[in-house]
Amino acid sequence: MQPEAAEHQPQAATEAAPLAAEAATGQQDASSSGPCPTDAPPSGVAGSEAADKVPPPDPNDPAVQMRINNLSKWATVKDVKHLLERRLGLTGVRKVRKISNQDYAFVYFQSAQERLAADSGINGHKWKGSVLSTAQAKPLDPDRHLKREREGGEGQGGKRVCAQQAGGRGRGGSGEAGEAGGAAAARTAADAAAPLHRLEYAAQLEQKQHFVEKALRRLPREMQVAARSDTQRERWRMPWLSQERLNQRHGLPCPVAPVLPAAATHGYRNKCEFTLGRDEDGSVAVGFTLGTVSHEGFWRAMLARQSFAHADGPPELLLCVAVQAAGLPEEQVASELARLREAFVAPLDPPVRLSLAVRRGAPPGEYKHAGEPAEAEGVETVLGREYIEETLLGLSFRISPDAFFQVNTLGAESLLTLLRAQCSLGPDSVLLDVCCGTGTIGLAMARSVKRVIGIESNAQAVADAAANAARNGITNAEFICAKAEQATRQVLERLTPSELDSLVAIVDPPRAGLHPDVVKALRRCAPLRRLLFVACHAPAFVTNAVSFCRPTSPSFAGVPFELVQAWPIDLFPHTPHCELVTLLERSDLVAEREAAQEAAQAAKQAQAVQTQAAEAASTPTDAAEGGAVGAAAAEGALGAPEESALSRAISSAQAVVASAASVPAGEAEGAAHDHKQHAAQRPLLAEADGAKV
Numbered sequence: 001m002q003p004e005a006a007e008h009q010p011q012a013a014t015e016a017a018p019l020a021a022e023a024a025t026g027q028q029d030a031s032s033s034g035p036c037p038t039d040a041p042p043s044g045v046a047g048s049e050a051a052d053k054v055p056p057p058d059p060n061d062p063a064v065q066m067r068i069n070n071l072s073k074w075a076t077v078k079d080v081k082h083l084l085e086r087r088l089g090l091t092g093v094r095k096v097r098k099i100s101n102q103d104y105a106f107v108y109f110q111s112a113q114e115r116l117a118a119d120s121g122i123n124g125h126k127w128k129g130s131v132l133s134t135a136q137a138k139p140l141d142p143d144r145h146l147k148r149e150r151e152g153g154e155g156q157g158g159k160r161v162c163a164q165q166a167g168g169r170g171r172g173g174s175g176e177a178g179e180a181g182g183a184a185a186a187r188t189a190a191d192a193a194a195p196l197h198r199l200e201y202a203a204q205l206e207q208k209q210h211f212v213e214k215a216l217r218r219l220p221r222e223m224q225v226a227a228r229s230d231t232q233r234e235r236w237r238m239p240w241l242s243q244e245r246l247n248q249r250h251g252l253p254c255p256v257a258p259v260l261p262a263a264a265t266h267g268y269r270n271k272c273e274f275t276l277g278r279d280e281d282g283s284v285a286v287g288f289t290l291g292t293v294s295h296e297g298f299w300r301a302m303l304a305r306q307s308f309a310h311a312d313g314p315p316e317l318l319l320c321v322a323v324q325a326a327g328l329p330e331e332q333v334a335s336e337l338a339r340l341r342e343a344f345v346a347p348l349d350p351p352v353r354l355s356l357a358v359r360r361g362a363p364p365g366e367y368k369h370a371g372e373p374a375e376a377e378g379v380e381t382v383l384g385r386e387y388i389e390e391t392l393l394g395l396s397f398r399i400s401p402d403a404f405f406q407v408n409t410l411g412a413e414s415l416l417t418l419l420r421a422q423c424s425l426g427p428d429s430v431l432l433d434v435c436c437g438t439g440t441i442g443l444a445m446a447r448s449v450k451r452v453i454g455i456e457s458n459a460q461a462v463a464d465a466a467a468n469a470a471r472n473g474i475t476n477a478e479f480i481c482a483k484a485e486q487a488t489r490q491v492l493e494r495l496t497p498s499e500l501d502s503l504v505a506i507v508d509p510p511r512a513g514l515h516p517d518v519v520k521a522l523r524r525c526a527p528l529r530r531l532l533f534v535a536c537h538a539p540a541f542v543t544n545a546v547s548f549c550r551p552t553s554p555s556f557a558g559v560p561f562e563l564v565q566a567w568p569i570d571l572f573p574h575t576p577h578c579e580l581v582t583l584l585e586r587s588d589l590v591a592e593r594e595a596a597q598e599a600a601q602a603a604k605q606a607q608a609v610q611t612q613a614a615e616a617a618s619t620p621t622d623a624a625e626g627g628a629v630g631a632a633a634a635e636g637a638l639g640a641p642e643e644s645a646l647s648r649a650i651s652s653a654q655a656v657v658a659s660a661a662s663v664p665a666g667e668a669e670g671a672a673h674d675h676k677q678h679a680a681q682r683p684l685l686a687e688a689d690g691a692k693v
């Protein structure tokens with residue numbers, strides 16, 4: 001996988017997702033739009049319980065299937081299941097099919113997300129002396145029964161014909177066989193690159209909401225798992241994750257907004273990445289790593305259908321073709337590229353401003369040890385300019401082929417707008433933009449703050465970020481080229497006390513999440529009280545959240561954070577992926593704010609009590625009843641933590657009632673007192689439960 005795709009977005013194949021979906025339009029089988037494989041559970045039901053009630057996905061849906069290669073020939077189904085579930089900790093494995101004496105197996109997952117999540121766990125894992133790899137399982141040919149019949153039928157000695165052999169290899173070519181192959185291939189590629197393309201957009205959003213919430217629901221459990229002993233587990237049971245609080249939020253650790261839909265669901269990409277390498281039969285091919293398709297017609301369909309929702313001028317498209325390291329002769333690569341350029345890129349209609357870059361490196365999807373994406377060897381621009389330009393919230397950005405930039409420009413604007421609204425910046429603020437890429441987040445906020453500091457490991461992206469600041473006339477932003485795990489602590493240590501006091505951090509790490517040393521550095525910086533986390537993979541975020549939220553220890557110094565709110569945003573229609581923004585605040589800040597809110601609430605209710613009691617007093621015959629109403633209103637102040645606020649409210653109600661001439665003071669006092677007793681007990685009981693009321 002190209003480094004950029006590997007780092008932040010789930011699969012190389014998804015780089016071209018919506019285009020693939022477009023390519024598939026008209027070819028897909030309408031009857032295949034089955035039920036959403038992972039319908040949202042009814043509220044209040046834990047994800048895992050609900051999953052049992054969700055109708056199983058269609059096992060023929062390629063989005064839930066995978067082929068695992070390089071297994072031991074002698075491994076049994078049980079061995080493979082054990083490997084996946086116990087050793088690799090994968091979830092949603094529904095069925096494993098393996099024939100002994102073969103070195104591969106087919107695995108069916110509960111959902112497309114679980115299937116995609118499994119990719120990174122399995123690829124590169126060494127098992128029984130072999131390095132495992134995954135591939136997209138090819139869908140069964142819907143006409144296979146007819147074909148069998150045509151060839152003599154099963155049971156009559158007829159030869160079994162599988163889809164791949166029947167023209168589904170997708171090598172294009174000419175004539176009828178080529179066309180048929182192309183159609184089958186496009187369907188396969190669309191399924192690989194845009195697994196949700198068969199679902200209505202509303203159902204896609206529902207699925208994403210469910211996926212994000214399911215991941216977030218794991219946080220309390222993950223905290224308990226991370227605690228090593230019973231004593232620790234007790235300490236790790238944070239009040240904000242108490243059972244009572246979780247029950248109130250249907251198991252979620254914080255409120256989760258509905259997924260913000262994409263403004264454009266088609267043609268939203270500003271970048272497409274393909275792989276030029278050898279196909280399974282050894283011929284040179286361009287296509288997606290996860291798809292089986294490599295044929296030219298598909299390429300042409302994708303490019304021709306490219307359209308941009310936000311194109312003010314000529315739309316720009318950055319095409320990256322990654323050339324696999326493994327054994328492609330130079331001249332073959334050159335001639336293949338020249339052919340592609342002549343045949344498909346040059347005559348593009350409508351024209352797009354195009355940058356076609358070739359990246360030489362390891363095959364996409366290939367990881368070094370410890371999850372490090374394999375380095376590309378270098379980028380060569382073979383057509384167009386060195387970079388493309390995009391506009392975000394009125395700012396102009398240049399983007400080099402190797403630099404990260406959100407592939408969905410309109411979506412990136414929504415993301416920035418959300419971040420701007422939630423980070424409470426002021427003119428004195430210092431914004432730390434961790435994993436800043438080409439500087440989008442920091443530069444979008446630069447005019448509202450005193451200073452922006454970006455940290456980014458990709459040199460090309462850092463050069464772009466500096467150039468982007470200059471081209472937008474921004475002078476208060478600096479960008480540091482370093483790994484965040486190495487630089488964050490020093491950067492924070494160099495800030496002045498006044499800068500620290502107005503520090504806000506936004507972290508936007510790659511898919512794997514933040515390095516633990518970044519979390520430790522941020523936690524240790526006591527003045528940093530609010531943090532926005534942008535995650536493109538919710539499960540990885542949960543792992544980081546455990547480190548942010550665990551109790552203080554020598555390694556994880558500083559007051560723990562709490563999750564305050566989550567906002568999923570759909571930047572990748574037709575794929576299972578979803579950007580997730582979360583606000584984390586220090587526990588003591590949350591406690592202060594809650595106390596202030598509760599006091600304000602109590603004061604408001606006290607005011608209401610006084611008003612009601614005054615009204616009651618002005619109607620002498622109803623005064624006793626008024627006293628009771630006033631006290632009942634005071635009871636409504638149950639949320640108030642401070643008994644004093646309640647007492648004051650009720651006392652003043654009593655005073656007003658007692659002063660009503662026609663009613664003996666003792667009567668009104670008695671009614672109010674009963675309510676006060678009752679009301680005062682509840683916060684104490686709740687406190688004993690460890691809950692905040």
Ligand SMILES: C[S@@+](CC[C@H](N)C(=O)[O-])C[C@H]1O[C@@H](n2cnc3c(N)ncnc32)[C@H](O)[C@@H]1O
Nearest residue numbers: 008404435436437456457458483484508509510
């Ligand atoms: C999801 S992108 C976010 C980029 C940027 N915030 C944006 O919105 O355009 C993650 C970025 O983190 C960078 N990155 C990856 N590993 C890093 C590390 N260890 N330290 C700093 N940056 C890293 C990647 O190069 C990439 O630019």
